[in-house]
Amino acid sequence: MLDNERAPVRGVDRARAAAAGRAERVRALAPAEAAWVALVPCALVALGAILLLGPPLGHLLVRPHGDALWPPGWWEARGQPEPVKQGRFALAVLAPLLPIAAVAANARRPLQMRPATIRAVVYASQVALLAFVAIALLAQRNVIDGGRVLEPVFSVGMLMLAAGVVVAAVTALRSDRVRSVIGRVARERLGTRLACGAIATAFASVWLLEALETDGLVEQRGLMTWTLNDVFAVLNGHDSLVDYHAIYAKLLPYPTALVLLAFGTTGFVYTLFMTVLSVLALLAVYAVLRRVARSSLYALLLFAPFVALSDWRHTMIMAEMWPTRYGGAFLLAWLTARQLDDRRPRHAFWLFLVAGLVLINDLEFGIAALLASVAALLCARRPRSVRAAAPLLAALAGGMAAALAATSVLTLARAGSLPHLGLLLEWPRVFTDLGWFSLPMPAIGLHLAIYATLAGALVVAAVRVARRADDVLLTSMLAWAGVFGLVAAGYYAGRSDESKLAAMFAAWAFALALLTILCVRALSARRWRAPTVPELLVLFGFGLAVSLLGQLVSPRLLIDRLTAPVPPLQYRPAAEQFIARHVVRGQQVAILVPEGFRLAYDLGIDDVAPYPNANAIVTWRQLQTLIDVLARRRVRELFVPIPGARVLEEIEMAPQQLQRLVSAGYAIGDSSEGIVELHRTAR
DSSP states (O other): OHHHHHHHHHHHHHHHHHHHHHHHHOEEOOHHHHHHHHHHHHHHHHHHHHHHHHHHHHHHHOOOTTOOBSSTTOGGGOBOOOHHHHHHHHHHHHTTHHHHHHHHHHHHSOOEEOHHHHHHHHHHHHHHHHHHHHHHHHTTTOOEETTEEOOOSSOHHHHHHHHHHHHHHHHHTTSHHHHHHHHHHTSOOHHHHHHHHHHHHHHHHHHGGGGOOOHHHHTTOTTHHHHHHHHHHHHTTOOTTTTOOOSSOSSTHHHHHHHHHHHOSSHHHHHHHHHHHHHHHHHHHHHHHHHHHTOHHHHHHHHHHHHHHHTGGGGGGSTTTHIIIIIHHHHHHHHHHHHHTTOSSOSHHHHHHHHHHHHHHOHHHHHHHHHHHHHHHHHHSOOSSHHHHHHHHHHHHHHHHHHHHHHHHHHHHHHSSOOOTTHHHHHHHHHHTSOBTOOOOOSSSHHHHHHHHHHHHHHHHHHHHHTTOSOHHHHHHHHHHHHHHHHHTHHHHHSOSHHHHHHTHHHHHHHHHHHHHHHHHHHHHTTTOSOOHHHHHHHHHHHHHHHGGGGOOOHHHHHHHHHSOOOOOOHHHHHHHHHHTTOOTTOEEEEOSTTHHHHHHHHTOEEOOSSSSGGGOOBHHHHHHHHHHHHHTTOOEEEEEOTTOOBTTTBOOOHHHHHHHHHTTEEEEEEETTEEEEEEOOO
């Protein structure tokens, strides 16, 4: 009787034991595990989409719209549209959304797997990532510039130094005593904060001394003839969104012109102001790192390698270019971090007002920074419905509208016209739709390691959102770095050469610095035991940045360069004398030679050329725009480079362009210093 009563109980116990055994055999994936499990399948799906869907998408997006590079065969108008590359790049930018979607789906309905299977799949994915990065580093030479195979970015010595930095750091920080000493030194105090801020400022300033130029040195730098010309176009009364087609910054020339008016219209004043802006942009990054790391000393230790990696191939010595690309972007990163830290300005309207101005100033990097700031705010304040998102959308729309209104007021006051927003798209269209100076992107190269870092930062942010990590600021800034870098990489996709790759290093360095903070915190929590493959990869990347600190040039040498005697100016005085012989003060002319607007400003004449020089007229439509302006303004004198004779070894005009101007009613006159004078014939 008792045995019969116990039989059902034993059956229930066995069922419960079996259920418990099954529960031990499977468990739900954590958000980070879900990302690793999804990595390889998502990568394969993305690769298939890039290969198969990239070409039709590219042909849909890239359309010449009836224009073409002209004249054919001219070295300055070379290139061709690359719709396949552009389509594949667009899909590559979107590819990180696949693992992010997998993480979000797992958060709603966790996937169940055996613990041993989870460990095996995660480890296999990490090894695959390691192999991917290793191949990218081994293929550093796979960067082609005009048929020339470039030197590797990181030498064997640098790779060994980076590995040594990782080994030394992991070994030393396993000591409780070392960690205790570092913790005491890094404790945030007012004195520490002031000292680290001063050191960061001094370090950035010394690093950028090489960007300073005197007028004698300006003639030796061709790029300066473009950007400095933009400022003198403003001083001549022209506007980059009305009657002047600036290639680079659209708004930055206005405050720069005021500085030149106040302190002197010289190359030294110009490069000094640009250098100050670069230092401020770098200090904005330091301020972000200080907020995220919660320590001025840790921020300083991250900041110095960030500067070194950002300045690979000395990209920051192009003082006029770095503030245009990164100045506004890193200003937005700083403002975003302050808002997430509940500091002023607290309303998102002001953030988006600045974002709108940054976007108008430089479309490619500006739109990347805007999207990055939106992503960061969404990570911190996830709206549960469209209604909940309404305040953010209102702030975005209001800020963009206010930026456009401010720009409109500026152009109305100066030119009596609203801004022609189509001019924002002119040069992106020439580079993308027409493929101006296009180069194929290598299938394998260092750019893939950069891509992995940026995509990784974005996926890590998604994982932290899914598991509701405490440090919202770090999560949001990781999202900012990932989105900004991936979208801004369109600059490299447009022309995949060394200089464009170098321009991406600041975005890469910023993402690496934030990931380093994350890895150091995780390792510190484990007393620097058992570092994972991803953590070692991040620390190795940081070590590579450390290896570039040797780029710093002696300040004494840089100062001596500025104070050493230089040959007297040759081009500008000779060009001024030649032009002065054919014009009278106040006359309307068109000057398409280097520093044309500066020559016009010094001579007191009105240069009405819509482009900075002849090299900026690379399509039939642009040449027709020039001819229409000449006719409308009744320009009688035109100064252009002699075809075949490069002025300052850079600027020239194609014979077909000169012939087209002759057909438009101009006769060839006097010539000197590589410049030919054209005058309108009576008709």
